[in-house]
Amino acid sequence: MANHSLDILFAALGDPTRRAIIERLAHGPAPVKELAAPHDMALPSFLQHIKIMETGGIIATRKEGRQRICWMEPNALIPLQGWLEWQRQAWEAQARKS
Amino acid sequence: MANHSLDILFAALGDPTRRAIIERLAHGPAPVKELAAPHDMALPSFLQHIKIMETGGIIATRKEGRQRICWMEPNALIPLQGWLEWQRQAWEAQARKS
DNA sequence: ATGTTAGTTAGACCCATGGCTAACCATTCG
DNA sequence: CGAATGGTTAGCCATGGGTCTAACTAACAT
Numbered sequence A, B: 001m002a003n004h005s006l007d008i009l010f011a012a013l014g015d016p017t018r019r020a021i022i023e024r025l026a027h028g029p030a031p032v033k034e035l036a037a038p039h040d041m042a043l044p045s046f047l048q049h050i051k052i053m054e055t056g057g058i059i060a061t062r063k064e065g066r067q068r069i070c071w072m073e074p075n076a077l078i079p080l081q082g083w084l085e086w087q088r089q090a091w092e093a094q095a096r097k098s
Numbered sequence C: 001a002t003g004t005t006a007g008t009t010a011g012a013c014c015c016a017t018g019g020c021t022a023a024c025c026a027t028t029c030g
Numbered sequence D: 001c002g003a004a005t006g007g008t009t010a011g012c013c014a015t016g017g018g019t020c021t022a023a024c025t026a027a028c029a030t
Helices: A004-013 A016-025 A032-036 A043-055 A078-097 B004-013 B016-025 B032-036 B043-055 B078-097
Strands: A059-064 A067-072 B059-064 B067-072
Touching: A004 A016, A004 A078, A004 B004, A004 B016, A016 A032, A016 A043, A016 A059, A016 A067, A016 B004, A016 B078, A032 A043, A032 A067, A043 A059, A043 A067, A078 B016, A078 B078, B004 B016, B004 B078, B016 B032, B016 B043, B016 B059, B016 B067, B032 B043, B032 B067, B043 B059, B043 B067
Parallel strands: none
Antiparallel strands: A059 A067, B059 B067
């Protein structure tokens, strides 16, 4: 079961900066500047993370004046929950047999 | 919230070979040879994946004769489910406000 | 004792990732 | 207009991840 979208999603969440962005956006949209503020990192480096999550479908963005507003794509993480749940159930089914 | 263990867990699941190993082990323990069989890959490369998951606490292993048996560490993935669920709830709480 | 099986260790290689600076646009403010 | 703000693009660099081959060890089979 080589699922390319799981590759991208799991890899995206493997970085603490990106998880922090998600944690922030879960509470509502924000411009790049505000998202970047807590991360001691040059803006271009930070923007890279934004782009990774946008192309991965985890967040979406729109240009508004000179700002770029970012927000969660709330269903993006469902495949991950699905996969994890699947594993858990497979495990429990086999554990019950022994 | 820089959680190092989430780093390791998410990164581990970002690789399709490693997810496949988990999917297999969810159905019960197996020796390295059997795990490696479906993966067109040299044994040392494959062993690397095993080691990553073992040090990440996702699987455990024991030497048995000349084989090494691997099995799931069934609670390892709980932090991931926890984090995902947390995000989902944060999102829903803020969505309700608008 | 010899050969075969199943891992293991060591070393090398390549490319993707994550970070930087410098220079450049586009929008808004005074 | 001119300066400041918020992003963006381009190019560089170091590190790490995933792969390989070659050579070695430990256990089992004959």
